[in-house]
Amino acid sequence: MRRGYSDKQNLNCQRKKRNVKRKLEKAVAEILLKIGVALIAAIAAGSLLTGCTDPEPDFDDSPLGNFDALAHIIDSRYCFFDDKDIDWNDVTARYRAEVTPQTSQLQLFDICSRMLDELRDGHVNLVSSFDTSYYRQWWSDYPQDFNLRTLQQYYLQFDYSTTSGMIYRILPATNIGYLYYPSFSSGISQLSLDYVLAQFSQTDALIIDIRDNGGGYLTNIDILVGRLIDREIPGGSICHKTGPGHDDFSDPYSFTYKPADATRISYLGKPVAVLTNRSCYSAANAFAAVMKSLPNVTLIGARTGGGGGLPFSSELPNGWSVRFSASPLYGPDGELTEFGVDPTPGYECHSPEAELAAGRDAILERAVTALLALTAPAR
Numbered sequence: 104m105r106r107g108y109s110d111k112q113n114l115n116c117q118r119k120k121r122n123v124k125r126k127l128e129k130a131v132a133e134i135l136l137k138i139g140v141a142l143i144a145a146i147a148a149g150s151l152l153t154g155c156t157d158p159e160p161d162f163d164d165s166p167l168g169n170f171d172a173l174a175h176i177i178d179s180r181y182c183f184f185d186d187k188d189i190d191w192n193d194v195t196a197r198y199r200a201e202v203t204p205q206t207s208q209l210q211l212f213d214i215c216s217r218m219l220d221e222l223r224d225g226h227v228n229l230v231s232s233f234d235t236s237y238y239r240q241w242w243s244d245y246p247q248d249f250n251l252r253t254l255q256q257y258y259l260q261f262d263y264s265t266t267s268g269m270i271y272r273i274l275p276a277t278n279i280g281y282l283y284y285p286s287f288s289s290g291i292s293q294l295s296l297d298y299v300l301a302q303f304s305q306t307d308a309l310i311i312d313i314r315d316n317g318g319g320y321l322t323n324i325d326i327l328v329g330r331l332i333d334r335e336i337p338g339g340s341i342c343h344k345t346g347p348g349h350d351d352f353s354d355p356y357s358f359t360y361k362p363a364d365a366t367r368i369s370y371l372g373k374p375v376a377v378l379t380n381r382s383c384y385s386a387a388n389a390f391a392a393v394m395k396s397l398p399n400v401t402l403i404g405a406r407t408g409g410g411g412g413l414p415f416s417s418e419l420p421n422g423w424s425v426r427f428s429a430s431p432l433y434g435p436d437g438e439l440t441e442f443g444v445d446p447t448p449g450y451e452c453h454s455p456e457a458e459l460a461a462g463r464d465a466i467l468e469r470a471v472t473a474l475l476a477l478t479a480p481a482r
Contacts, residue, residue, distance in 0.1 A: 164420040166206040179347035226414045228426045245381035249314040250459040257462040267295040280306040287319030287386035300368040308474035312378040318385025329363035337435040374477045376470040385410035391444040392434035403450045404466045411440030
């Protein structure tokens, strides 16, 4: 029994905890799309149940204290240790050996940043007043497969429209609509999307290009996918941490995507190609996963960069903040999306840098060729 708790108080506290947890678990899927990441992250961290949980260890504001605080936060809350086969005790011991009472703030930041890089996760950042750490190898070790100038000059001929962060037009010499969406952080206006899809209403097919899209708001996936489906479809599932152990997770809770309201303009019953590269991350990664599951959609290009963990932030004694993946997100077929989404089988291709510089985008051309073949009249 906890100090200061009677048996009756302890029983009531545990009963209250179970009731709150059941309600939260039932609402997770709704939270994912309707409320957003912040509350899910709070669930993952257990902050909604702190009235009945043991307090966090107390760390002092010293080099070792801050290091140990960071190591503990990641140890108890990060969600991909087993999936990435990371021995966090070994990692922590190796980097802790570099810290002394005389370690400066700059030196400590460097040590902690290198330790966090061992997680191989673009959602992990250490933030101070003088720097922000960032693991870049999830994209920097791979071909870019995209050049915006090449797209604008050679394929859109500097003649295109923009709205809600989207670039769009009907590709010259074709009847294929083209939409480039560079960031899910750009809010999609329902009215703007009505206008875009009205322009494409008589096209034979549609290309949605999300190359170099580093993610953003999950709610924008809901808006965009809703215009491309005529029935409710599986969107995926999410788990949240239920304790400090590396395998302490809830059961997966599924969520769905629903068609847009009938008063909105949709794009249905026609072939769609989604273009991807390694720099598609986070929300763009989730969008690729759900689009790949649709029967009329072909994913063309390179494997996406991943980012299948919903991020949460915490703070060290010295005021630095740390962001990390706290809740694993799974695709419509139950697949873990942290390591990226592969193109549709047979449609992996790349746009070499030399070709892009010369004005040729092989991924875009592969999409046009594929869609023309799908929409060609039968002979």
